[in-house]
Amino acid sequence: MSPRELVVLGTASQVPTRQRNHNGYVLRWDDEGILFDPGDGTQRQMAHAGVAAHDLTRICVTHFHGDHSLGLAGVVQRINLDRVPHPVTAHYPAAGRHYFDRLRYATAYHETADLREQPVEADGPIAATAGFTLSARRLSHPVEAYGYRLDEPDGRRMLPERLAAHGVAGPDIGRLQREGELRGVRLDQVSEPRRGQSFAFVMDTRMCPAVPELAAGCDMLVIESTFLDQDAGSAEEHGHLTAGQAGRVAAEAGVRHLVLTHFSQRYPGPDDFGHQARAAGFTGELTVAHDLMRVPVPRRRP
Numbered sequence: 001m002s003p004r005e006l007v008v009l010g011t012a013s014q015v016p017t018r019q020r021n022h023n024g025y026v027l028r029w030d031d032e033g034i035l036f037d038p039g040d041g042t043q044r045q046m047a048h049a050g051v052a053a054h055d056l057t058r059i060c061v062t063h064f065h066g067d068h069s070l071g072l073a074g075v076v077q078r079i080n081l082d083r084v085p086h087p088v089t090a091h092y093p094a095a096g097r098h099y100f101d102r103l104r105y106a107t108a109y110h111e112t113a114d115l116r117e118q119p120v121e122a123d124g125p126i127a128a129t130a131g132f133t134l135s136a137r138r139l140s141h142p143v144e145a146y147g148y149r150l151d152e153p154d155g156r157r158m159l160p161e162r163l164a165a166h167g168v169a170g171p172d173i174g175r176l177q178r179e180g181e182l183r184g185v186r187l188d189q190v191s192e193p194r195r196g197q198s199f200a201f202v203m204d205t206r207m208c209p210a211v212p213e214l215a216a217g218c219d220m221l222v223i224e225s226t227f228l229d230q231d232a233g234s235a236e237e238h239g240h241l242t243a244g245q246a247g248r249v250a251a252e253a254g255v256r257h258l259v260l261t262h263f264s265q266r267y268p269g270p271d272d273f274g275h276q277a278r279a280a281g282f283t284g285e286l287t288v289a290h291d292l293m294r295v296p297v298p299r300r301r302p
Helices: 042-049 072-081 094-104 160-165 171-179 210-215 229-238 243-253 271-279
Strands: 005-010 024-029 032-036 058-060 088-091 115-117 124-128 133-138 146-151 155-158 191-194 198-202 220-224 257-261 285-288 294-296
Touching: 005 042, 005 257, 024 042, 024 198, 042 072, 072 094, 072 115, 088 124, 094 115, 133 210, 146 210, 155 171, 198 210, 210 220, 210 243, 220 243, 229 243, 243 257, 243 271, 257 271, 271 285
Parallel strands: 032 058, 058 088, 088 115, 198 220, 220 257, 257 285
Antiparallel strands: 005 024, 005 294, 024 032, 124 133, 133 146, 146 198, 155 191
């Protein structure tokens, strides 16, 4: 099982800079690799970060502005060039299907991979696996945009000392987990509840009800903070958040680890974004993202 971590490929907004590539983020979650918002240059950033096309199982696009989707063409062609053997599912706003089609077939190439499209048409769950449910919520931006949230189901943590006391060992542990009772021993006698983990990805949006809904109780929230608070008017006009708004949402939602990203090129450095998120009341773990960094998902709650 792979570690759960966020691999940051790019952190710029509309205009990339010498230090910041267009957007791109890969969430490694056990055996899944979910690529979010592949902007221009994502394929090369993946090479720098050590992320292979074979690592990808899903692509989630929040909306079809260039800094969030222009890299799709290269990534899709790389998936086919490398003959990725497993299906890769693409989620994107249904209203942008024509943009996805143009990017998928931007140039000639030989299709070898199984790329499955599942456009997002409404709020709610969009995919479910044994390990998590993936949901989407409509955001407030000039074009149709969705945020994404991944939720792991709650489970139980087996307690070795109690298992030993009841004489349960080896393959019987798995049987007990599956069946709930074995030779008079109940699962709740040898285990304790284990809360599932959650992750949310919120890109271009002004404040709207979906933002705190996506963030609620998350272990990790990756969220845009395109503007600083002094430019809140511009943020509202163009459908974006400020660093202070992102920090306030995370604080009120009980987020454990806040990752700020998608920074406007108008600002010379990132430090003020973190300061404003703290000033807005966020006291949890905070990362002001930079390209090619890796951010571990927080350890499970005790």
